[in-house]
Amino acid sequence: MSERKTRFQRLTDFLSDRLPLHKLSFENMVTKKEVPVHGMSWAYYMGGLTLLFFLIQLVTGVFLLFYYQPTVSDAHASVEYITFFVNSGFLIRNLHTWSSSCMIFCLLVHVLTAFAMKGFARPREITWWSGSLLLILTFSFGFTGYLLPWHQIAVNATKVVLQSIEEVGRYLPGGFANLPTYIKELIQGEASVGQATLSRFYALHVVILPLIFFATLGLHLLSVQLHGISQGIDNPSKKTERFFPFFILKDFWLWGLAFLVVFILALCLPFESFYSYPLFEAFDSLGSTPDGIKPEWYFYFVYYPLEILPFWIVMLGMTFAGAGLFLTPSIFKHTSRKVLSIIASVAAAYLIIITFFGQAIYEAFKGVSG
Amino acid sequence: MSDQFLFIALPYVALISLVIGSILRFRINAFSYSSLSTQFLEDRWLAWASMPWHIGIIVILTGHLLAFSFPGVWTTLAAEPVFLITVEVVGALCAFLCLFGVLILLVRRFVDAKLQAVTNHLEIVVLLILLIQISSGLAVALLHRWGSSWAPGALGPYLHSILMLRPDAAYLSDMPPFVKMHIATAWVLLMLLPFTRLVHAMSLPFHYFFRAPQKVVWNSSRSEARFEQRLEKDTERRLFIKASVGLGASAVLLSLGTLDKFFKYFLKQDLSNEQEAHLLSEKLHRLKQSAQEREYELERMSKDDIFVAKLSDLSKTKGKYFIDYQMRPALAFRDENGLPILLSAKCTHLGCTVGQDLDEQGRVLCPCHISYFDIKTGSPSAGSPAKDPLPHIGWALQNEQGKTLLAQDAEGRREGSIEPGQLESSLLFIVKRFSGEAA
Numbered sequence: 118m119s120e121r122k123t124r125f126q127r128l129t130d131f132l133s134d135r136l137p138l139h140k141l142s143f144e145n146m147v148t149k150k151e152v153p154v155h156g157m158s159w160a161y162y163m164g165g166l167t168l169l170f171f172l173i174q175l176v177t178g179v180f181l182l183f184y185y186q187p188t189v190s191d192a193h194a195s196v197e198y199i200t201f202f203v204n205s206g207f208l209i210r211n212l213h214t215w216s217s218s219c220m221i222f223c224l225l226v227h228v229l230t231a232f233a234m235k236g237f238a239r240p241r242e243i244t245w246w247s248g249s250l251l252l253i254l255t256f257s258f259g260f261t262g263y264l265l266p267w268h269q270i271a272v273n274a275t276k277v278v279l280q281s282i283e284e285v286g287r288y289l290p291g292g293f294a295n296l297p298t299y300i301k302e303l304i305q306g307e308a309s310v311g312q313a314t315l316s317r318f319y320a321l322h323v324v325i326l327p328l329i330f331f332a333t334l335g336l337h338l339l340s341v342q343l344h345g346i347s348q349g350i351d352n353p354s355k356k357t358e359r360f361f362p363f364f365i366l367k368d369f370w371l372w373g374l375a376f377l378v379v380f381i382l383a384l385c386l387p388f389e390s391f392y393s394y395p396l397f398e399a400f401d402s403l404g405s406t407p408d409g410i411k412p413e414w415y416f417y418f419v420y421y422p423l424e425i426l427p428f429w430i431v432m433l434g435m436t437f438a439g440a441g442l443f444l445t446p447s448i449f450k451h452t453s454r455k456v457l458s459i460i461a462s463v464a465a466a467y468l469i470i471i472t473f474f475g476q477a478i479y480e481a482f483k484g485v486s487g
Numbered sequence: 488m489s490d491q492f493l494f495i496a497l498p499y500v501a502l503i504s505l506v507i508g509s510i511l512r513f514r515i516n517a518f519s520y521s522s523l524s525t526q527f528l529e530d531r532w533l534a535w536a537s538m539p540w541h542i543g544i545i546v547i548l549t550g551h552l553l554a555f556s557f558p559g560v561w562t563t564l565a566a567e568p569v570f571l572i573t574v575e576v577v578g579a580l581c582a583f584l585c586l587f588g589v590l591i592l593l594v595r596r597f598v599d600a601k602l603q604a605v606t607n608h609l610e611i612v613v614l615l616i617l618l619i620q621i622s623s624g625l626a627v628a629l630l631h632r633w634g635s636s637w638a639p640g641a642l643g644p645y646l647h648s649i650l651m652l653r654p655d656a657a658y659l660s661d662m663p664p665f666v667k668m669h670i671a672t673a674w675v676l677l678m679l680l681p682f683t684r685l686v687h688a689m690s691l692p693f694h695y696f697f698r699a700p701q702k703v704v705w706n707s708s709r710s711e712a713r714f715e716q717r718l719e720k721d722t723e724r725r726l727f728i729k730a731s732v733g734l735g736a737s738a739v740l741l742s743l744g745t746l747d748k749f750f751k752y753f754l755k756q757d758l759s760n761e762q763e764a765h766l767l768s769e770k771l772h773r774l775k776q777s778a779q780e781r782e783y784e785l786e787r788m789s790k791d792d793i794f795v796a797k798l799s800d801l802s803k804t805k806g807k808y809f810i811d812y813q814m815r816p817a818l819a820f821r822d823e824n825g826l827p828i829l830l831s832a833k834c835t836h837l838g839c840t841v842g843q844d845l846d847e848q849g850r851v852l853c854p855c856h857i858s859y860f861d862i863k864t865g866s867p868s869a870g871s872p873a874k875d876p877l878p879h880i881g882w883a884l885q886n887e888q889g890k891t892l893l894a895q896d897a898e899g900r901r902e903g904s905i906e907p908g909q910l911e912s913s914l915l916f917i918v919k920r921f922s923g924e925a926a
C-alpha cells in the first residue's frame with residue numbers, strides 16, 4: 118500500500134492482465150476449452166458466423182478483382198460484364214452483396230448479445246475495443262464498396278453522405294468550421310464525386326481497410342482465445358460443453374448451413390431486385406438525380422433520423438453512441454447482465470423498427486409537417 | 488451358357504430360397520430375426536465399422552431401389568449433369584464408407600478372442616461376399632463412366648423379365664465383366680440372406696418409435712455405473728462418427744458444387760460476336776461520355792464564354808441541363824418575358840441534381856430529400872430541408888455575328904439592350920466575367 122506504482126508499472130500490469138500470453142497453449146485452446154451451456158448459448162455462434170461471412174467476402178472480393186475496373190468510364194461496364202457475361206459472374210457478385218448484408222446482420226447480433234452477456238467485462242476490454250473497431254471497419258467496407266459499381270444510386274448516395282460531412286461545419290466554432298470541408302475534400306479528392314473519389318474508395322475497400330481489418334481481427338481472436346469463453350449469465354451455469362470436438366462440430370455444421378443458404382440466395386435472387394431498375398443505370402453526371410436514392414439497409418438507423426430530425430440532434434446522438442461504444446467497459450462496469458439485456462433489447466428494437474418501418478415513419482412525419 | 492446359369496437359373500434359385508428360407512426361419516426361430524448382437528462382446532471396433540457400413544449401405548440400396556422402381560424418372564434426372572455428378576459422388580463416398588466398414592467388421596472377427604468364439608463360417612463368408620459386392624460396385628462406378636445410367640436402361644427390364652417369369656438374359660449379354668459379377672453376387676447374397684445375420688434387414692424396428700421407454704435395471708450399482716460409463720463413451724464415439732461422416736460428405740458435395748462454378752469463373756469467357764460488339768459499343772459510348780466531360784472542363788478553363796442553347800430552343804416548363812463554369816450541373820429556362828433564367832441545379836441541401844420539370848407554381852424539385860425551389864428567386868419553399876436558395880447564373884445573349892446584345896450577372900444587373908425582334912435568333916452564353924459571383 119505504501120509504495121505507489123509508477124505509471125509504467127500500471128501500464129504493464131494492465132497489459133499482462135488483459136493479454137495473459139502464458140495461457141497460450143494447446144491445452145487451453147483445444148483440449149481443456151469448455152463452452153458454458155445456458156439459455157443464451159446460441160449467441161456464442163454469432164462471432165464465428167460473422168467470421169464465415171467475412172471469409173466469403175474475402176474470397177469473392179478477390180474473385181471480383183479479376184474483372185472489375187476502377188475508372189469512371191469503365192467501372193459500371195465492368196460490373197455489367199461480370200453480371201451478364203462472365204461464367205458464374207452473377208453468382209460471385211450476388212454472393213459478395215448477400216454475404217456483406219449477412220455479415221453486418223450477424224455482426225450486429227454479435228455486438229448486442231456480447232453486450233447483453235457482459236462480454237466486455239474485465240479482463241476482456243481488449244476484445245470489446247477491437248470488436249468495436251471491427252464494427253466500424255465493417256460499416257466502412259459497406260460504404261466504400263457501395264460506390265464501386267458507379268451507378269446512379271451509388272454515386273448520388275455517396276454524394277449525399279459526403280456533403281453531410283460538410284454540414285457538420287455549421288455547428289462548429291470559428292476555427293474548426295472549415296475542418297469538415299477539408300475532411301470531405303480529403304475523402305473526395307476533387308470538387309465533386311469523380312474519378313479521384315472512385316480511386317480512393319477502391320484503394321480503401323480493397324487494400325487499406327482489409328489490412329487494418331486483419332490486424333484488428335488478429336488481436337480480437339487472440340484476446341478471445343486467451344480469456345476463453347465468457348460465462349454469459351449472472352449465475353454461472355454448472356453445465357459446460359467441450360469445445361473440441363462438440364462445439365466446433367456444431368459450429369462447422371452451422372457454417373455449412375449458412376453458406377448453403379447464402380449460396381442458394383445468391384443463385385436465385387439478385388440483391389438488386391429490392392430496388393427499382395433505373396437506379397442501376399450508369400451514373401450520368403449531366404442528368405438529374407433519380408428518385409429513391411437511399412443507402413443500404415444497414416445505414417437506415419442513421420439515414421431515417423437524418424431525414425426526420427434536425428441534423429445537429431442526429432450528429433449529437435451519433436457522437437454519444439460512438440463514444441458510448443468504446444467506453445462501454447468503464448460505463449457498465451458494475452451493471453448486472455439483466456439491465457444490460459434490457460438495454461440491448463431496446464437497441465435491437467430500435468434497429469428493427471427503423472430498418473423495417475423507417476420509410477413509413479418518414480412518410481408519416483412528412484405528411485404531418487407538409 | 489454361363490449367362491443362362493448366372494442370370495436365369497441362379498435368380499430363381501435365389502428367389503425361392505429367399506422366400507421359403509425367410510418364412511421357415513420366421514416360423515422356426517422368429518427371435519433370431521433381429522440377429523445376435525456382438526456389441527456386448529466388443530464395442531470399440533464395432534462403432535467404427537457398423538456406423539459407416541450402415542450409413543453407406545442404406546443410401547446405396549435406396550439409390551438402387553429408386554433406379555429400379557422409377558427408371559423413367561431416373562433416366563431423365565441422370566441426363567442432367569449436376570444430378571449425375573451428385574449421384575456419382577454420393578454413391579462413391581458411400582461405397583467407400585461401406586468398404587471401410589466391412590473391412591473393419593472382417594478384421595474384428597479375426598483379432599478379437601471373444602468374437603472368435605461366436606463366429607461361424609457363414610458369417611465370414613457373408614462378409615467376404617459383401618466385400619466382393621462392394622468392390623465390384625465401386626469398380627463399375629470408377630472404371631465405367633456414368634454407370635448409374637445403366638441401371639434403368641438394362642437392369643430394370645432384366646429384373647422386370649425375371650419377375651414376370653419371362654426371363655431374358657440378353658439385356659446383360661454386352662455388359663462389362665464387373666457389372667455381370669456385381670449382379671451375380673447380388674443373387675448369391677439374396678439366396679444366403681435368410682440363413683445369415685443379414686436377415687435383420689427385414690426387421691425394421693419401427694415399434695421403437697411408438698413403444699414406451701424401457702429402463703434397464705442392474706442388479707448391482709457397481710455394474711450399473713460401469714455400464715453407464717461405457718454407454719456414454721460409446722454414444723460419444725457414435726456421435727462423433729456420425730457428425731464427421733455428415734460434415735465430410737456435405738463438405739465434399741458443397742465444394743464440388745461451388746468449385747464447379749468458381750472454376751468456370753476464371754476460364755476464357757465465351758461470347759458471341761453480337762455480344763462482343765454490343766459490349767464494345769457500350770464501352771465506346773461511355774468512353775465518349777468521359778471524353779466529353781473532359782472537353783467541357785477544358786473549355787471552361789480556356790474560353791471566356793460558353794454556348795448554352797439557342798434562346799428559341801429553351802422551354803418555359805422543362806429546363807435544359809448544362810454545366811456551369813465550376814463544372815456543376817445547372818438549368819436554363821425561358822421566362823415569360825422571353826429572357827432566359829439560368830440557375831444552379833446543385834441542391835443547396837446535400838448536393839443532388841434537381842429535376843428539370845417545372846410544377847404549376849413555377850418550382851423545380853430535388854428528389855433526394857424533397858426540396859422545392861422557385862426558379863425566379865431560387866429560394867426553397869417553406870419546410871424544405873434546403874435552406875439556401877439556388878444561386879442564379881449570369882448570362883449573355885449574342886447575335887449570330889458574336890456581338891453581345893444583352894448581359895446579366897448573377898445579381899441580376901443588366902447591361903446592353905435587345906430588340907424584341909432579335910430575341911428569337913439570339914444565342915445564349917454563360918460568361919466567365921460573371922462566374923466568380925455565384926456563391
